[in-house]
Amino acid sequence: MQSLSFWLIFSILLTIVVETIKFKSIKKALYFMKHSPIEFILNVLIISSTLALSFMVTRKVFVFTIVTIFWLLLSITNTIVTTLRGYPLMFSDIFLIKEGLSLSSQYFTPLVISMVLILLGFLFWIGYDLFQIQFETTTLQYVMGTVYVFLAGYIFYKTEKKELPKPAEEVELYEQMGFAYSITDSLYPYLNRKPDSYSEEKMNNLAHDLMPYFKNHPQSVDHNVIMIQMESFFDPLTLQNLSINIDPIPTIRHLMKTEPFGKLIVPTFGGGTGKTEFEVLTSMNVDYFGPGEIPHNSILKSTDIESLATHFSQSGFETIAIHNYEGNFYNRHIAYQHLGFDRFVPLEYMAGIEVNHDLSQMNDEHLIHNIIKAISQFEKSFIYAISAGTHQPYNETSYDEHHDIQIEGDLSLEERASLQDYCIKLHRLDHQIKRLLKYLETRQTPTTLILFSDHLPNLPVINDETFYPFDHYEVPVMVKHPSEFTFHDQKLPAYQLATEILNAVGIRGGIMNAIHDLEKGTFHYQSDLKLAQYDLIYGKQLLASVFPQHKTQEIKFGIEPLTIHSIMKTDHHLVIKGSGFNGDSQVFIDGKRVPTTYISEGELHAEMKMNKGNLVTIKQISGYHQALDEGKSFELAKINS
Structure with a gap:
């Protein structure tokens, strides 16, 4: 009985501590407990059920401690993640571990990372000692623990089935429903994806409705x-109670005033670019996936999905994705093939450049250069470009009093410095957009240009209603079209944008576009959207059997193929002449990577002595030293030396 009392009291206290970490305030945590008792009890239920696992094992102290540390680390991680990217930790972040690790060095100093590793080592050391402590487990304890865990699971399941009214925004959900409940809630959709109304009859009726x-x-x-998806773009002149002496986006502002302009409702804030990207390309609503899920890291690893790329490809376009960052970030090198793109031009395949893979230092000059190169190379092309030059992190510690762009207002150093840094990056992007527009004016072939933002930047001033009292999920979108174009809705969900564009240029889309075109505004619009998404991805693909899907082909990398023209051997190295090289080109001899020096787009040096008969391979190396494809291989015996 004493142990049960301790378990219950400790569960309540741990829930309060977890909420305190989430709110960063004990006062707010206690307010949540007092004014949201049902939600608080649900959180206690979830945490206590995990602690109840200790009833079922002999190493009770070890399990109890591990579960406690688990909740504390999870809540601390949530606070850090929410601060950095603008939305909380979710189950789907398991699929983003690679991306998170690749960005960690840009947000945390080596000292901080070292301290975290030391702390983890200390916890493992303590855990080893606790593992040695054992207590007898009685049948009653085992039964009580098992029954309680299953009871807690059943209550949570029934709560989810009732679909209690919950905020749409993740940050508000975590604040109003509690951390333990919300992060568990983010797992539930992965366990139960199938809509209750899904049936063969229902899908046949939907197919009939879409026939026209x-x-x-x-x-x-x-x-x-x-289409240019502009990273973290917004108009800084919309900020209230401060002033910026220079307009950072004069070119884009001119487009806002002279071309069709509207607001795009995006599914994310401060980060999660892939969610907006997926909605725009596929016309699917990511609300019907798992909370926080980035489809690039889940379904697009193996599943073909109709997209703008497949629709344009069927109409004879060369479809090209261009991004001036690592090709394996968000697994884009895999995802874009399943989305039907003909070719992908990531940073590693932008010939003639040598840059560090540092998001804070990316230059959109390389992006625009390759857009111009692609549109010059192919007679008719659809280009989906993702900029990276305005990506966070932003400098929050030093303000440049001598820079042309100055910020005035009642701002902290963090707010002023980060906004100035953002505006400087934004001005560089605007200059590149101007360069693209000038080039397009010289071409006889008309071009439709769509500019839109993926999400708002996670700037301190954006998170302060004093400066930005607007919706955090509305971003700018503008269209420069050869003929008349108007947005049917001034506020357009991102998953409806593609249908608007396809209708404007006169190209027929696919199943999702048909639903948007025929059912938008009807009472069954969203339910049919959800059913169609489930059927095409997880279901029996009944709609696909009526409306055949476009078959994807192996994707090509780069605008022009990587080639080797000749290899010359000297006493100290190989001189490799060819085309398409850049700073990410690496030489492999019989599968073994050798030291490589980038000289120019047409020349590499490899520090290696070799005999005839060896296989020379050039590969483009992305993050985590991963080659994006098999590379180009040549036998020395077949190459002039």
């Missing part, structure tokens, strides 16, 4: 389409 869309014949299109 596919009877319309697409028009012949003879111009290019460029």
Whole structure:
């Protein structure tokens, strides 16, 4: 009885501590307990059920301690993650461990990382000692623990099935429903994806309703389409109670005033670019996936999905994705093939450049250069480009009093410095957009240009309503089209944008576009959208059997192929002449990586002595030293030396 009392009291105290860490305030945690008793009890139920696992084992102290540390570390991680990217920790972040580790060095100093590793080592040491302590487990304790865990699971399940009214925004969800409940809630959709109304009859009826869309014949299109997804873009002149002496985006502002302009409702804030990207490309609503899920890291690892790329490809376009950052970030090198792109041009395949893979130092000049190169190379092209030059982190510690861009207002150093750094990066992006527009004016082939933001930046001023009292999920979108174009809705969900664009250029889309085109505004619009998404990805693909899907092909990397023209051997190294090289080009001899020096787009030096008959391979190396494809291999015997 004494142990049960301790377990219950400790569960309540641990829940309060977890909420205190989440709110960063004991006062707010106690307010949550007092004014949201049902939600607080649900959180106690979840935490106490995990602690109850200790009833079922002999190493009770070890399990009890491990579970306690687990909740503390989870809540601390949530606070850090929410601060850095603007939305909380979720189950789906398991799929983003690689991306998180690759960015950690840009947010944390080596000292901080070392301290974390030392702390983890200390915890393992303590854990080893606790593991040695054992207590007898009685049948009653085992039964009580088992029954309680299953009871807690059943209560949570029934709570989820009732679909209690919950905030749509993740940050508000965590604040109103509690941390333990919310992070468990983010797991539930992965366990139960199938909609209750999904059936063969329902899908056959939906297919019948969509038939009129596919009877319309697409028009012949003879111009290019460029979509630029601008990283963390917003108009800083919309900020209240401060002033910026120079307009950072004069070119883009001119487009806002002279071309169709609207607001895009995106599914994320401060980070999670892949969610907006997926909605725009596929016309699917990510609300019907797991909370926080980035489809690039889950379904797009193995599942083909219709997208703008497949629709344009069917109309004779060369479809190209371009991004001036690592090709394996968000697994884009895999995802874009499953989305139907013909080729992908990541940083590693931008010929003639040598840059560090540091998001805070990315230059959108390389992005625009390759857009221009692609549109010059192919007669009719659809280009989906993702900029990186305005990506966080932003400098929050030093303000440049001598820079042309100055910020005035009642701001802290952190707010002023980060906003100035953001505006400087934004001004560079604007200059590159101006460069692209000037090039397009010289071309005879008309071009549709769509510019839009993936999400708002996670700036301190954005998170302060004094300066930004607007919706955090509304971002700018503008379209420069050869003929008349208007947004049917001034506020457009990101998953509806593609249908608007396809209709404007005269290209027929796929199943998702048909639903948007025929059912938007009807009472069953969202339910049919959810059913169609489930059927195409996880279900029996009944709709795909009625409306055949476009078959994807192996994706190509780079605008032009990587080639080797000749290899010359000297006393100290190989001189490799070819084309398409950059700072990420690496030489492999018989599968073994050798020291490589980048000289130019057409020349590499490899520090290696070799005999004839060895296999020379050039690979483009991405993050985590991963080669994006098999590279180009040549036998020395077949190459002039």
